[in-house]
Amino acid sequence: MRSLVDRFFLCPSSTETLERRVETLTRSREAAVDHSAAELRRLERDLHDGTQARLVAVSMSLGMAEELFEQDPDAARRTVSEARAATSAAIADLRSVVRGIHPPVLADRGLDGAIRALALDMAVPVEVVGTLAGRPPAPVESAVYFAVAECLANSAKHAAHSQSWVELGHDGAVLRVVVGDDGRGGADVDAGTGMRGVMRRLGAFDGTMSVSSPDGGPTIVTLEVPCRLSDSSSPRTTPSSAPA
Incomplete structure (x- = not known):
């Protein structure tokens, strides 16, 4: 009887539980806002330093070619060719920026297909x-996709591994993705900004990330996000996925 009374007084009340929940949501919202601001600054920097600079060079080259057409047609043609090459490079930059926002393969093939496509591009074999x-909902798809991409990139950079793997699953309420490698282990979440960014992305959806990486390996990263799955029989597509 006394244990029941003690439990009644020691257990947090519904008000305290709600207060903790609000505090958690506030922190995750602030982290999501900070992450969005950082992503916006990155996009602005990429567009300014990459695409904009190339387009300015194209404009200058075309201006020079216009002046040369009457005096030196051959030099004008060479300048136009250079401008065309710079235009192709600018288009490639723009495509890279678009892929960084929302990869077309993710919109077309869903999380499952996008992760399998990502695995094929890795230098070290990845089994899915x-x-x-x-x-999952589109924002969750995007967050989990980039989380998996970050995990695989970290393995490629630091793990000295011979194989990686990705396990996909959903129990009806929670999406669970496990990313592992057979490398040297010792991964430290606090050592870089990439994994902390993953935690912030998932935290915005009440998701979690846990890391097991003893010295000598293996490294296993578990990503979990509560969500429901929708019918995948009709793939969503975006204009950016259309062939150029």
Whole structure:
């Protein structure tokens, strides 16, 4: 009887539970806002230093070619060719920026297909196991996709591994993705900004990330996000995915 009384007084009340929940949501919202601001600054920097600079060079080259057409047609043609090459490079920059916002493969093929496509591009073999019976909400898809991409990139940079793997699953309420590698281990979440960014992305959706990485490996990163899956029979597409 006394244990029941003690439990009644020691357990947090519904008000305290709600207060903690509000505090958690406030922190995750602030982290999401900070992350969005950082991403916006990155996009602005990429556009300014990459695409804009190339387009300015194209404009200058075309201006020079216009002046040369009557005096030196051959030099004008060479200048136009250089401008055309710079235009192609600017288009490639823009495509890279678009992929960084929302990869077309993710919109077209869903999280399952996008992760499998990502695995094919890795230098070290990546085995993808499991399937998803539907598609998570688009913002969750994007967050989890970039989280997996960050984990695989970290393995490629630091793990000295021979193989990685990704396990996909959904239990009806929680999307669970496990990313692992057979490398040297010792991964430290606090050592860089990439994994902290992953935590902020997932935290915006009440998601979590846990890391097990003992010295000698393996490194296993578990990503969990509560969500429901929608019917995947009709893939969503975006204009950016259309062939150029």
